[in-house]
Amino acid sequence: MDWISTAINGALLGGLYGLFGLGLALVFGVMRIVNLSHGEFIVMGAFLGVFLVAAMPQVPPWLMIVPVVVAGYAAGWLLQAGVVNLAVRTGDHLTPLLLTFGLSVVLRNGMVELFGADSRAIDGGRLTSAGFDLFGLHLGVYPLVVLALSIVLFVGVQRVVRHTEFGRVLRATADSPQVARLMGVAPERVFRQVMGLSIAFAAGAGFLLAMRSSFTPFSGVERLLIAFEVVIIGGLGSFWGALLGGILLGMAQLLGQKYDSNAGALYAHLLFVVSLVLLPRGLAGERR
Amino acid sequence: MPLLELKDVDVFYGDLQATFGVSFALDESEVLALIGANGAGKSTLLNAIVGVAAARRGSIRFADESVLGLPIERIAVRGIALVPEGRMLFASLSVEENLQMGGITRRKGPWNLDAVYSLFPMLAAMRKRPATQLSGGQQQMVSIGRALMANPRLLLCDELSLGLAPVVVDEIYRAFARIREQGLAIVVVEQDVRRACAVADRMVCLLKGRVTLAGPVESADHERIAAAYFGE
Secondary structure (H helix, E strand, O other), X not given: OHHHHHHHHHHHHHHHHHHHHHHHHHHHHHHOOOOOOHHHHXXXXXXXXXXXXHHOOOOOHHHHHHHHHHHHHHHHHHHHHHHHHHHHHOOOOHHHHHHXXXXXXXXHHHHHHHHOOOOEOOOOOHHHHOEEEEOOEEEEHHHHHHHHHHHHXXXXXXXXXXXXXXXXXXXXXXXXXXXXXXXXXXXXXXXXXXXXXXXXXXXXXXXXXXXOOOEOOOHHHHHHHHHHHHHHHHOOOOHHHHHHHHHHHHHHXXXXXXXXXXXXXXXXXHHHHHHHHHXXXXXXXXXX | OOOEEEEEEEEEEOOEEOOOOEEEEEOOOOEEEEEEOOOOOHHHHHHHHHOOOOEXXXXXXXXXXXXXXXXXXXXXXXOEEEEOOOOOOOOOOEHHHHHHHHHHHOOOOOOOHHHHHHHOHHHHXXXXXXXXXXXXXXXXXXXHHHHHOOOOOEEEEEOOOOOOOHHHHHHHHHHHHHHHHOOOEEEEEEOOHHHHHHHOOEEEEEEXXXXXXXXXXXXXXXXXXHHHHHOO
């Protein structure tokens, strides 16, 4: 029963991991850009959450996800408008990669400078400590809420991309920015919105993670690694794949830790390697 | 006042000059056939009009405003639509979604999904299929429909017949008559002179980037066109 409980908790954690990958998958899917500073934005979302929760103790902590997500969108929009669009314009795929790598180093060290290297967490109050028993399994309310929120977001993004005009414009721009221009679409504008959404998801996921575990300014690297693994296990550019990839990674991590308490995220990474060997195009990619 | 006016247009690809002082004009509701052999500069001129290729010298005016140097998307919004060579449909989008992309500019006019399906009835049955899974002729119909969905004032058609079976080309050119009824101006770029001249009011023949013949279609006889086309 213990193992089943661990597997379920892993799946619940996986919802959050899926969210890490969602923004990365979105940016890669539309712009073919790998944002190496994605992890730092996850951590920045967490830091913003810490300060907002501390600054407004009368407001329920979970509500602070709203300003964090809004700030994330603004940061992503500005990032794209300010520098990444310039890098995209060079036409060299390496330029945005190097740019976001440099940005990740600057942001990480900037956070150390500003906030110090101490680990922090958001006290989520009753929401994060509440749990219940179901068929002999003990489940936390908060992880369940996070998984539900992830599923809602994934379904929402999938529906927007498949069934709205904005989604059509995204897919058309991903296919060919130049032909999209001929239709009257300004790809730079689309890219700003996509990066805004991506960082909004990243910041929101960072906030949610900070309510369940601690983080430091250096946590971004580990978060980025998970986001990458989620996207690659799922299949590049696939949203459903990213959610499934996140759930599998979460399960592998917690089951691995139960088997060997010193393992950390080793088994999650091993799962990534195995999936890369067996399904190099990812779960969704293989299905296509 | 012509709808479209090109004056002394020189287009370069890097250091290579593709057109030399090309001038022509087009009125509302007029159809112009832009003919010439492969490499004559026809597609280059269309690309210059829509902003894809930059004209280094000369002027390009549309509806009495210069469009030279404007971003491609802003030229599209002003009412110029291109049916590009090779169709260039969006591979991730269905037939209907491709058509809807043409309507992004939200320009008012007679063309909407129903009107396009009425023009090309076979597309209606394929509306949910990925556009790039269609035959070449059907893809060309989607490409024309997508351009019409923008309700343009000027439609530029680049090599409609290229790579298509003659029976399909006949069908596409039959649709032209109905497109003309809506009163938009059209530039038809073709290597197939007979087809282009059959639908056009006037023609401009290019040879190695220079205009060698221009005038009403009926004024140009076979010998003059051949001389202008081949440079004999």
